[in-house]
Amino acid sequence: MRLAEEYVRLRSHWYEQGEQQAFHVTIAELAAALCCTTRNARLITARLVEVGWIVFVSGRGRGNTSVLTFCQSWTQVALDEAKERVQRGDVAAALAWIRQPHMPEQVETTFMSWLGEYFGYTTGHSPQAEQSETLRLPIYRPVVCLDPADAVFAFDTQLVDQLYSRLVEYRAEDRTLLPGLAHDWECNANGTQWSFYLYKHIRFHDDRLLTAEDVVASLQRLQTGQFAHSWLLDKVTAIHDSHPYTVVITLREPNYWLPLLLSHSGASIVPQDIGQHSQKEHALPIGTGAYRLIERTVGRCVLERFDRYYGTGALIDRIEILIVPEQEAAVALGSGHGMLTILTGEWDTTAFDHLPRQNVQTGVSMLILNRRQGILAKNEALRQALYYGVDREALVAAMGNTYTAPARGLILMNETLKVNNMRWIAPDITLNESPQGIADTPTVDEAELDTHHSAFSHPSSEHPSTPCMEYDPQRAIQQLQQSAYAGDELQLYTFQRHEQAAYWLREAYRRIGICIAVHIVSWSDMMSEAILAQADIILFEAVIGGELHRQLEYMHSNRSLIRRMLPQELLTEVQPLTHQLLRSLPAVEGIRQVQLDRAEQEVTALSASTWLGSIHALLQGTYSAVFLAERSAGVVVPSFLRGVHMNERGWVDFSRLYVVATEKPDKSNGLANEDENPS
Template identity: 30%
Template sequence: MDRVKEDFLSLRKSYEHIPNGQTISVSMGELTRMFFCTPRNAKLLIAKMQANEWLTFVPGRGRGNFSQLTFSLDFNTAFLSEVKVLISEGKMENLSDLANTYDKTGVMKNAIVSLIQSHFGYHFEKKEDVQFECLRFPIFRSITTLDPAYAFFEFDSHIISQVFNTLVHFDAETNCFQPMLAHDWECTEDGLVWTFHIYKGIRFHDGRALTAQDIKHSFERLKSSPHRWLASSINEIEIITSTAVQFKMKTKNHLFLKYLSLPQMSILPYSDNESMSPLPIGTGPFRIAQFNKQKIYLEVNDHYFRPRPHFDRIEIIRLNQYWQPVDFQLEKIFFNHDEGIPYRNDHWEEMDLISEGCLVLTFNFRKKSIASTIHFRKSMSILIDRIRLVQELGGPRVSAADGFTRKHPPHPIHRTDDSKRPMRVEQLLLLSGYKGEQIIVTTFERHAQDANWIQAEAKMHGIDLEIRIVDLADLQMEETILETDCILYEAVFPFGEVSKFQDFLYENSFLRLHLDQSDLVFIEKKIDQLIIEPDKDIRENLVREIEKHMHDQCLVLFLVHKKIAATHHPSLRGVHLKRNGWIDFKELWIHPQKSF
């Protein structure tokens, strides 16, 4: 917002009780104090406001004489006009600042919410007899990175999969690998040499042709990233031709193809400049038109080598939780990913799936606080009654957890008898040496309700938990991870068996940075065995051994399994929840015969 608009809102707010057309007397001293400027600049500001026809101003003649001020624009109209500008530009953070400054009591909240919701949903316009279609929807989390080599959170990875492509695609439904950038591949009998053949004619969003050099560059780049574990078994990458690349392995890796299908293994264009472009370039179905911490706009890649997406533009805008209304008119939204307050409408289609993973509480062994002692960890495990947590909070929580993934069929969870719980917790706290120290638990808004429930339970046993709600981006910083005692987050495993151990290997993950070095060595040895093991059942057993070690030692607390839900208008088709809880934007389309 420019200075003139800002000062007019301040001025009109001060005289909000004065109707349009009524003349009042003001002194230049009042205006300079209100605008925090010199008399000369105050006169310039008033002149610009008058030029915009927001007011009329007749200056007083001579020293000490009052000027005459008449407003032509009331505060509410001026305020909502600026609200519309910020919404249209996707500047929702600025909108929150505007509301906090000029609407402290929340009187205008419903009017603002109405404008916000009308901005979202399906929008189209005709351009030379061609219908341009756009879908806008809100999210309540930040996008922390679009660099595949640094992606950790699921939504980041999902957006990356819409912008970039990998060499191969793993279909979780059929358990088969499918061609993506590579149309064919082969491996030597000893499993130490892999050769991939790339489609000709694939181009990046900037028009550059994809070559084997780009493949080599992308993998070499991974070796110096937090995801270096993905390239650790590669000894050498050799360019055979412009459309053929060969990987020579240090050791056999039976999960190499699954590695290659991860979003973190997406292919970027080769560049002499090591830093990524502000708007990353891929070969995927959408290109990035705009991106900042408040929004991301995706535009269709008309030269995509596979079927073109139906929507021309996808606009994803971050909303502050403050703007989540209880009574949202869903007819204007079209798609809702159930992140915060769930939206429900009897006429909408709804789908859900149980998340592949669970809510966990980590303990920071690096901090060497009382929270990392075995007896304190066990006391926390006992005082948190997972079954009651699910029953009392409900919502997306579907069952108590005793491991990362939900067992099929579900089996009974060990539960301490309620009558014995207080005494057992007290005994463990005594052994831990806990003397009322404050324990910091850091989490995200999505898990605030769980954190507050745990805090209340701990308080009944004399444990002082401080809950810190932070942005996703804050927990990408190592210092933030290491200064907290515990982190409450949802470990999600959308890519099968590889997902189940990647949190132990990604260098900036909460789990890895909080674990004791001896436990990390034990887990890494198991993973090393797992990677070279050809038998899937044996690999699953190794994963269970890791999980059992974590469970028995209370290295983390497995809490609850949650479901993910999405609701959408019946006219929106192609909506299928992926295992990461998001939808594939390129499959979405609007059925014209369904009423909006």
Template identity: 25%
Template sequence: MKIRKHYLALRRCFPQLTEDVPLETTLDELSQLLDCTHRNMVLLLKRMQQEGWLSWVPKKGRGNRSTLLFTARQEHILMLEAQEMVHKQNLRSALELLQTYEASLTLREQFQDWLSGQFGFRSEVQGQRRTDILRFPLAQSIHSLDPASMHYSGESHLVNQLFDGLVRMDARGQLILPHLALGWDTDDSRTLWTFYLRKGVQFHHGREMLSSDVKFSLERLQKLAPRGLFSWAYTNIAAMETPDDTTIRIRLRERNELFLGFLTTSRASIVPQDICEAAEGGLMGVSPVGTGPFRLIGHEHGIWQLDAFPSYFQGRGFLDRVEVWTVPDGERREEQELAIGPGSKPLQEMHHVRVSDMTVQQWKQARQSGMTAKFITVNEHKAGLFTQAPMRHALQLALDRRPLSSLLPADCLDAGNSFLQQKSSHDMLSWSFDTVVDHLRAAGYQGELFTLATIPQYESDAILIQQLCTQAGIQLDIELLSAEDFKGEARLKADLLLFAVVLDEHRELRLVDLYKSMQEHAIPQVREQLETALQRLVTEPDPAQRLELLASIEDGLLQRHSLLFLYKKHLKTAFHPSIRGISLDSLGWVRFRDIWFT
């Protein structure tokens, strides 16, 4: 309520004054502090006194000062106001309030414990109708739910709830199964792919999905995201034709054994041609229309509401609604974790969370096959000292894993030395200051300032790297770029680039995408070597042979210190035993349609 905000504003004017310590003041002074009239100040003080938050003893006469005594702690009122904002489904304003008033760590932890009790599964009964709702927090902001313009894992997860692709990956990430397409054929050259679509699949706005929508979706990707994730897969499409409403033929310029896998990704989701052509200003990003099991109803104050789509072609799920409560940019860290505190109400399902020791026995841990890997690549395309092997070797020594691991959260893995399952032979070794000095001297380093570019979500990792480099005598500046700018030419001005890659069921696709990107940072010789190896990889039908090729590419980059690993981190999902029918992909994301509760 507004009176709380007035009290907080007044209390903030006297930060050094503790409760139950009287203050001599006047109405005129207080009116000036709150920028209100003398009359309004009298009314505010009267109301605050009725609430029991303060004591006001007025004194009349010139020169007489009244007595103000605060009795309510600011943090108590702050908590009440933040809780009311959450009840009004305005988590963003609640977090901003706590930040504005610089809430203590204790209060933030108390608010977090209380907040965890607001999430999970609940039923609401209105008349004869029962509505089953799952509410969960997502420690990211949602910038776009357009398959062509999304950037982050949380966005991709929601896109998977709203859209479908022609094919899908099984939960183990091993088999490609029919989805919007009932089946497919390919010719002997593996460049002509024919997909046969299901009949009667409905978009959220009621129109049947046709082969023309599939053609439009892939052409739209080529137009809107020519440098986007997996662009090398869809820009390889030479032509498409739709002989009828349920058949589409896709001809590739070159054979690509990973093309079918690409079609299982959220990037290859099918969008309705009529809605996209009618929409202006990127409307699909905030008002997406797909064929998925849920449809977006609205999003206010950072809360995205997804309702079950009754006409879903695989059948309606148990849940009627999912509310995704996102965290504003200022409050978000990359893979931010929300703790489940002691004594808090069980949260049925949370993503990427750390469960406290006192509550861990009440929870089940999801499969942990997915993980993120953090690493640095050297921009050898830019003229400078990093084109010399001794300088790159000095950086590798500076990033020795032992001191780095002591600075990382406990759930980060030390063995972040390979993208592949097997352990790389190129472990980072402990270094002495003299060893680093020798390499720096051999490279001709004289204290020049280098630039490390990354996106804002990885700023904390960049700061750790900067600290380690400073200890080794290497001067490093940090430049934060937006995700869109980081994909473009802007990053090529930096000396070093801090990346992350998700190692999930699409690992091959993601690593090819990474190495395609690294070609832009490489010297001509390395660029040609990468191109030859990647060409062999995407045309190789045997998965085991492709794995060997990936290992060979990685080893070559490690040997010349162009690729420097930092650490890996498991992606986890904690969920309460009351969930039934839970289905998890390798990232630990729950498929909302497949879950129900007891």
């Protein structure tokens, strides 16, 4: 509200004057205080008189001064303006407003208290006079992209999952594939042709019916290779609809993992005319998900329950997401009713120690080294110095609670036993005779587990080039001397959430003689070619909880920070390993009944754990990455808010949340998620 700004400008200029206290001014003084012409000063004072905020008596005759009286509370005007900015979805502007010079101290104190109450659970009434539930969440990440084909950051993909649907859905809690838009699917005997059978009467958010044509168009769009997630359809030769509700996908090579890949957020289905929709001014994403997006600005996204959703509908009617500046993380940790608080270690969380919480491992903090250009590209000795020169246990101790353990590669400790332990519900793949349509997989056997551990923990006969993951400052200094390093600054780029760790690493490397310059950049800037060309080192968290498609994505997506920093020769080694994995039969009962020639099966078989071990050996054996620490996130859950299940990205599924009490229980605090996934 421009008028509030003018009033506060006057009050801060004559801050010694109180309300209802008349004093003399000239029109020239008013113009100077308002930083405008005398003509505009007269217009502004007239508007302030009109709303009753001032009394202004103009001086009659040349040389006579006017009389000005402030009638409205300076504090109240400032507070009302700050609240209005928040309600418009601009928290950053509200915070900047209340922190202006000469603003009364009580403005910020009162506003912060109100802001904490503003977030959280509230009820109202819809236009149909029904009770409507709203959950307001402060988020410390910008929404960068909601096109599922190009969304790569964790919060973006979280929203994609709410707004869109996929042919197949993946449930991380029990590692199960479930029907999505397709109620059934099957493949031919050699895994080169898959058929997906769609539910009928599914509607998009604009009320159009979904057909196989929409699915075909969505997947063919990915197939162009122009998007971050085009890798999902690598080796697909044709996609067509054989029936209004049947989609057939043909591949040039067997891929028995295709249903899992199609559960990825990047394979979400959009309307077939997505190109025309995206070109409309202010167009909002259109999907078939449990929520539809009804508002999106720089500072706010509003999700509304989609009443015609084909599955189990969302239980909270409206989710309002307000973007809070990352450096202001603590401001929203108020006492709002029904708040979720996701703890990621960027601020003091001792106030939450007595509250119930869930925890989940999310990923691995790591350094990816630029192997394509710059000083590290060919200097393996310097890369070794970076690898052996960091004490991972000391880093974990220094960074605190979300740094849970030294990292062992692109895998989390609790994923070791689960990597092949996946259930598929209702796929009926070819010769599946299971009457319930449920097939369980045995866990990894001891021999395979031993091999898997060897690839991640110590040198083995299978991967003799894999070095020990240990801190060895003497070896680091030795390698530094051999590298002919002349003290040039290595350029380290990272996001703001990793700033503390970046400066800790800078100091650790300084002690062994390596100079690091730290650059904190925005989420979108990190993905730019200019940044990647300048960066010698990138510090980020690889979000890898959940199923194998996370690790596959890091190695094959053209937007992956890992892939974009690796040399072509390493990528060439990865490709055949992945193709061998995808043409291997997953350890899922029912798929094993597909009849393959025994000799062919023996040649092509490659387990997920062996693939992971091989990728790890390539990255670590060439000192292309420095794995630092496993990361976790926790969520503090109010006792009356149910359906809270953290996913592998450290987020909760909004559509599963519901409230079991209407009275206000003990107050808890704000949602503050600090997790990124440039996957």
